[in-house]
Amino acid sequence: MDFALTAEQQMIVETVRGFVESELYPLEDQVERQGFVPPEMGWDIAAKVKQLGFFACNMPEEVGGGGLDHQTFTLVERELGRASMALTVFFGRPSGILMGCNDDQRERYLLPATRGDKFDALAMTEPGAGSDLRGMSCTARPDGDDWVINGTKHFISHANIADFVIVFVATGEEETPKGVKKLITCFLVDRGTPGFTIRDGYSSVSHRGYKNCILDFDDCRLPSAQILGELHKGFELANAWLYGTRLTVAASCVGRARRVFDLAVPYAAERHQFGKPIGANQGVSFKLADMITEIDAADYLTLAAAWRLDQGLPANREIASAKLYASEMLSRVTDEAIQIHGGMGLMDDLPLARFWRDARVERIWDGTSEIQRHIISRDLLRPFGA
Numbered sequence: 001m002d003f004a005l006t007a008e009q010q011m012i013v014e015t016v017r018g019f020v021e022s023e024l025y026p027l028e029d030q031v032e033r034q035g036f037v038p039p040e041m042g043w044d045i046a047a048k049v050k051q052l053g054f055f056a057c058n059m060p061e062e063v064g065g066g067g068l069d070h071q072t073f074t075l076v077e078r079e080l081g082r083a084s085m086a087l088t089v090f091f092g093r094p095s096g097i098l099m100g101c102n103d104d105q106r107e108r109y110l111l112p113a114t115r116g117d118k119f120d121a122l123a124m125t126e127p128g129a130g131s132d133l134r135g136m137s138c139t140a141r142p143d144g145d146d147w148v149i150n151g152t153k154h155f156i157s158h159a160n161i162a163d164f165v166i167v168f169v170a171t172g173e174e175e176t177p178k179g180v181k182k183l184i185t186c187f188l189v190d191r192g193t194p195g196f197t198i199r200d201g202y203s204s205v206s207h208r209g210y211k212n213c214i215l216d217f218d219d220c221r222l223p224s225a226q227i228l229g230e231l232h233k234g235f236e237l238a239n240a241w242l243y244g245t246r247l248t249v250a251a252s253c254v255g256r257a258r259r260v261f262d263l264a265v266p267y268a269a270e271r272h273q274f275g276k277p278i279g280a281n282q283g284v285s286f287k288l289a290d291m292i293t294e295i296d297a298a299d300y301l302t303l304a305a306a307w308r309l310d311q312g313l314p315a316n317r318e319i320a321s322a323k324l325y326a327s328e329m330l331s332r333v334t335d336e337a338i339q340i341h342g343g344m345g346l347m348d349d350l351p352l353a354r355f356w357r358d359a360r361v362e363r364i365w366d367g368t369s370e371i372q373r374h375i376i377s378r379d380l381l382r383p384f385g386a
């Protein structure tokens, strides 16, 4: 693959970086202090992104999106990763799974989401089913032509601003050689549907202001027209359209690590102790050397995985490696940046403690580090029948 950016990619990177630095950085302290994004602030960001022509840049052109390829979209995510996620969520990247909409759903969900008229959230996780999603207990039972949903989802990101939620529920069971497995179906559920409640989730140490929610389904009745994709084929649909989301986590970790690094280098050069810059000590300068080596490694892993997707090559293992390495790299880089800053690194005057806290969730959501290692090792050992 060619690591040189095209003129168009360079322009996209500069535009997104400029937007992030001029429009989002100045809002971060307020959001961090308040713990939420005031609605008018969020919708103002979305309006500016639309003006810039970047809203739904991840979606294909034929549905009104920006039509970026995986590599270019990864570059966008890398730049967005520099800023607070509570703010960048309004940059508007609808879930790719909406490409599974049928003609009727296209008008009601896909096109409004691409235009930015409706926001989506995606709900799989439950209190009793995290890594083991097949263990979910949220169910939909058929009743005439309707489905009646009962159960609870939790940790659902930005459902507080969602007009509808893409929800995965169990709709039956099947016998497999490995035992009984739940059949999963994906539903589109509008905010305000009777029996469906979106309530505040937990207060998180990472990404303050980026809300997670709890969704309750209490005899929530939905017509079959709300099924996204085919009955019992929810995971197949997710695999077809959501394969790239872990890559966006990797890309944003790289972007944030570069922002952290850009604070650490001048500090190491300018802070004097014992009559010389602290960076003159190998105890400090070697940290910088390790940090940039790891950041570049994560960057190249991420771009290489995106390139494989663009070539139509298998990329499951490569995406898992990128997500695993980039998220663990970010934790190490933020930790060392604080060490280089000494006590000041922990103070709210600098954003480093925030980056350090924010880094923690990256190793957990979109599949924990252990699950990524599971994906990678299965890919290595399966051909040997192990």
Ligand SMILES: Cc1cc2nc3c(=O)[nH]c(=O)nc-3n(C[C@H](O)[C@H](O)[C@H](O)COP(=O)(O)OP(=O)(O)OC[C@H]3O[C@@H](n4cnc5c(N)ncnc54)[C@H](O)[C@@H]3O)c2cc1C
Pocket: 122, 123, 124, 125, 129, 130, 131, 132, 154, 155, 156, 157, 158, 204, 212, 361, 364, 365, 366, 367, 368, 369, 370, 371, 374
């Ligand atoms: C802030 C936040 C936002 C989120 N947003 C969303 C969202 O929008 N939509 C959504 O559906 N979900 C969302 N999630 C859920 C997230 O994807 C899950 O938290 C994650 O998949 C892990 O599930 P769990 O927290 O239940 O941990 P568990 O699955 O209970 O895991 C606990 C520990 O056991 C380990 N473990 C589990 N199984 C294995 C195994 N087989 N081998 C080795 N180790 C194992 C895990 O790696 C982990 O260390 C979000 C989570 C957070 C924290």
